Amino acid sequence: MDNKSFYITTPIYYVNGDPHVGSAYTTVAADVMARYKKTRGYDVYFLTGTDEHGQKVEETAKMKGMTPQEWTDLMAPRFMEMWKALNVKNDDFIRTTQERHKKAVKKILKTVYEKGDIYKGEYEGKYCVSCETFVPENQIVGENCCPDCGKELRMVKEESYFFRMSKYQDALLKHIDEHPDFILPRSRRNEVISFIKQGLQDLSISRNTFEWGIPIEFAPGHITYVWFDALTNYLTAVGYESNPEEFERRWTNGEVVHLLGKDIVRFHAIIWPCMLLSAGEKLPDKVVAHGWWTSEGEKMSKSKGNVIAPLDEVKKYGVDPFRYYLLREVTFGNDGDYSTKGIINRINSDLANDLGNLLNRTLGMYKKYFGEEIVANGQFEEIDLDAQKLYDETLNSVDDTMSRLEFSRALEYIWKFISRMNKYIDETGPWLLAKDETKKERLATIMNMLVYSLEKIAVLVAPYMPESAQKIWNQLGIEKDIEKALLSDVEGWDLLEPGHKLGNPTPIFPRIEVEKEVKEKNPINKDLKIENPITIDDFSKVEIKVVEILEADKVADSDRLLKFKVNDGKNIRQIVSGIAKYYPEYQELVGKKVLGVVNLEPVVLKGELSQGMLLTTEEKKRVKLVEVDSIVKTGSKIK
Template identity: 85%
Template structure:
């Protein structure tokens, strides 16, 4: 009997464009959906957009649009992004659709009739960004939301409440009995700790704004956005109008929610309590991943370090981008997106390991036997080791994927790829080809390599579907790899003699890293000139090399020195305020220095000054600019 698998992403909020975080979740969901298909499951994959709430209403108003116009302009951006990232979702739900409104009305009515909704009044702190009331014991930093950190508003309004507290013990019991209900385990512990603080009843209606789904039994009230949004998961599989489909996909299927760690409480507490009240089976797994930083820093528009998925795809290729996101970090942990990391993964894992295995295998096969597979038959113990390792690899990959440990699954696949590269070095086909009696053994070795690549392509196809298809094509298989089943590649000797190989071309070209050559003395190209003058203005200043003939103090002054200088034509006197720095001025006699000789003469402390000596200032010390003794007196400085 075919097993059913249902995977969802969170529905993404329409107030912002898709980014690397939402791309990460959606690619992960796409990968697990594709993997389950290779395992023979009947798979249903849902994503979509969250379109109600106060933030949407306020944003639309600011843009001079109705909320519906605003959401209609934003939802297609997500659809287009997922298409470009080769996401093969089966459905895209929008919470403004009629089918969803009917599903929300149904679950509200069910919970209402059960007596789990009552009318009251709420007065407390509210986070507009998260669209949730925050109990006083959860407020952080004085008056901020514990989830997003933004300032809270004080709100008082009539509200309808869901008796969430009623389901605290039942939820704890379910979590205890289902160890993989919340993954990773660190998130599970966090949720348990939160529940044990005591669940409060949840305000599920709003009457201070209009953009939401009206509540039938509460005139003037609309549905709290999270009660609305979470219901999307059952809307899409027929909760409201298709009992047969709902039984297949939800009740009798494996249901997995993928989401970011910032919304794990909504999914692991509010949503299960809603389902317990409505008499609906709880999802099988709620899996929360971490956040991405960029080059070690938190992403922000102001820093200009936000990773734009399509820009990265343009630089490195789609499959390389998909591979890096799921290989670089354990799903559940935070990760850092870095250029160096991407290039290292491409060059090491894709080009050196997988690409090299493919290129070497096809190159040797065509050199030794031509384009067609020849019959082998001479097996050795090393071949049995390879077959055993492949069987172990399949089991290890499936175990990792059952817990959504994408990086770990890829580690097992790459362990097998590395083993096949080593197999080439151990069997040495280039030696076997020289011995005619070893020809059948050579054929066996080469067939093992071709078949391993055929199997590897199927294993990597969920992560890199386009590249996997290219590997199959180069091996001479034109079937759609998306229809491949693991069951059909478990055994060996499945490629018949006479099968024709395709053409070999590099799938993963290496990225040559341009080494930055640091200038010894880099020029500051952004240099800002203070008090700028033109070259014409500078040309008016007559600077000459002068020789100091006499040096003495000015009577009555502790700052001034007077010098008699030779400017090459005349003997002139120059007064300079440098006495503090030259206590023995007579030592300066005979030195050549620079002087401005076309200044208007002035009288200082009764002494005539016919120019100005040039000096430098460093650490509050003044020093005359001395010139090499070989320079001719009177030389003009240009």
Template identity: 45%
Template sequence: MSGAKTFYVTTPIYYVNDKPHIGHAYTTLACDVMARFKRLDGFDVRFLTGTDEHGQKVEKSADAAGMSPQALADQNSANFRELAARLNCTNDDFIRTTEPRHIQAVQALWAKLVEAGDIYLGHYEGWYSVRDEAFYGEDELVAGPNGSKLAPTGAPVEWVKEPSYFFRLSAWQDRLLAFYEANPDCIAPQSRRNEVISFVKGGLQDLSVSRTSFTWGVPVPGDEAHVMYVWLDALTNYISAIGYPDVDGAYAKWWPADLHMVGKDIVRFHAVYWPAFLMAAGLEAPKRVFAHGWWTNEGQKISKSVGNVIEPNGLIERYGLDQVRYFLLREVPFGNDGDFSHRAMITRMNSELANDYGNLAQRSLSMIGKNCAGQVPARGPFTPEDNEMLGTAHGLVVKMRDAMDRQMFHEALEAAWVVIRAANGYVDRQAPWALKKTDPERMGTVLWVLAETVRNLALLTQAFMPDSSARLLDQLAVAPDARTLDRCGMAGALVSGTALPTPQGVFPRFVEEEGAA
């Protein structure tokens, strides 16, 4: 694919002191859908995910488990690697911050920041949250029980005083604001952009970027009493995975990243600290950071203590992988918070996948199988209604491409469902079952229009539901090399007389077992 347009998309790297949950699955899945869509649309794509394995939290968790930090990291990193595979994700790489390639890159970046005069030695005194791996100002703290202080996230904080290297973040306020103004799409959605700009306008403090109170981290070059602040270490993964500090080769091809997908709780690190580190080192900032919302469970905040963590493997086993992929990106406007409920999941599966999409494909292909000798029917002249239906189907690629470029996955899927609903209305009005007796030639044209509509839908739902879409394309005898988005529209239209296999249902209705929750 030499000479193709490139697209580099990343998940945040996931912290290894815990097991994967629905939030991790959501971010990884969104990136996978972007990566698949862009590949289908002719881009040379690199999709990165991985694990963040250093820091005090890992050291404490490992100690509590009676393990070494490396053993805990190995065990839990494998869980995240398995989750990506279980979600049928197409990541090209999986980076771990304990890998030599990463440690080399972080130390090289540190050296660049020192060389630029943006790192100096001082001492840190202030409120620190081990759980968040973040420092908080007095004005950011909230009241906790018994007069205690908590981070704005609700995490406990402790007063820390120790020697520390600092990054001169305060010097970057005006340059960051100028960067945001020059790149209006670099932070999305708009609410997060406004939040970041407001934070930067409020004034930036220099950032403590090393610790001496624990040892599980990347040593500071030339001063190994210090390990690097976990966020400076973690953020560097996006360039260590593409060969930094070598700025030729893979780095030159892929950087700056087209899209960092993150949860809204870490937007500050990605949209303030990370661009400042990069610009200070003479490197380009990423093109776009998109911060999505959080899920609740049946209206309740998800927490381990409540015991309502949603485990992705359980959902997949119960409902099916493509159904879970579809629901998570369909149910909530991407960027907003969302509530997971089993009732909503089943409703989407039965009303939209089974009744709308599945029924359209099944009845169209079954009628072709029965009435057209199992071949793509011959088509006669098109009526205005035929042209309208085909125009809607063939125009879908433009609408979905626009929505995907804005990470509005729910809009992309709604655009597809507009076509599905239109096609179900078209088949009811045209009544090809009646035309069989009165005008078989016209019946053939109607069924060709329906099959062609399903072909375009199946091409465009591949990124979201790869297995189900592949089965639909198989049933339309679409060759594996004819499934890219440049085949949408008449460029890849079905050829009359092509033999089709016996149609099979793709989206079964979900029937709840008695006694199930």
């Protein structure tokens, strides 16, 4: 048993939205890795949490009529509840608003500042509020869009403190070169190296234009830039500011692995290592970036209604099949497609046919031939020894692939062994041996081989499907907690003493009818009645365009009306809209792109000319403008 510390983290998730299939994927993957390392005897520490500072949080809280702290206090529990529902067993949940974290951030800033790696300057440049990052001119997409999220950039000019990141360019390249597995998969490693070689710029690490963040002690009026704040969470959770012994064990002398989505790999593989080099701390052992998920072959979006809600999937298929599918379907690091047909096929083929069938056949035959109790083994023959050898090879292959966080490959090796044991049944023919009394001892050996293999398989699949693995053990009559099991506990091929009582076989993975499931998911109402029907010619008379709001103001002597100056791509026009009570902070609409009808007959409302109509939605008596992504060109026609 290796008692070395293994420390694994997810990114801390931003609290401006609910957890989704992407964050579920990262967190389940980290949970599987943590559980696997425990089966290998490691002392594991698994961290996840929430990122709660920054301009976006401040603006969202204001829009919701809350303080930033109230907003984050509302959102953080949603992540905790999601992970509980997905059977994620993290050891810690960090929030960047916690005092322990504030102390850690102040400590690392002080260390880096005293080293001379932080200086005062002025920043003028393009800033993405959504990603909370400045974007160099050579990375701007199109006319003025962020390369990561595609949203429009703002020009910002402010006094700022800078981190001398450029100083560590050569040291970082040297570290990456000397540690081939530092950035995984290799495609991301190449991307990061290419980016660094373009030349690292010093990093703005403070803000003074908003207040929601951790104050910088040596820079009055400035708060900590969100990435410098957020990344430090990995140190906070293992005692950086408060527990030197724990920090030395978990970080300095332990194995440290960060899991994250590919969109934030540069922050973790460039900014974070440079911060650590400056602070004199060890760099993480691995930074592993996974791909993105599409849904039924299309990018997920709320407007398309194809966003995968993890809790809905768990209700339909169960938590273990959902966890299994996420990590089996796609090679970790590549993009993947989540499909109804895909998860059903995995449940029916891998879980019901392969693993479920092996369990049911084994227990059914054992009870038929020998009753409920395990009988003594006979001699092992060559076919048995071959299966045992394949199991040993499986252990090595799984450990090798898991060391590179290749979850799908590891499952392939496990299923290769499961398939072998199903074939072993067909090759040994227990039903034929049962007819010959002189073959009873040989029959006992074969049936015990199958039982022992299932006991081992349960421990191998437990990190992925802990509830199902426990059910397998229980059906084998093993009442111990499988979450505490080590692979070393199931060495050998005489695991259960004669007289051990087997449990009752019941299907763990019921089959799902594909056509029925797909039909139920997207039912079409063939008897749909259209209210107030119009023809395509009627619709084509309405000219709808994307308009950009240039100015917004109240209409005098009206509590209901707002007047907007908008750009329709050709003209500046005024539109009056009765949405004042829904937008008390109406100035925040300036710069937004919305939909407007531009061929309405002009009218005068409360003395103000209105040359069109803004389109809105209404849900639960709440009216909202129909906003359009900033990347869409002003004046675009809706057809």
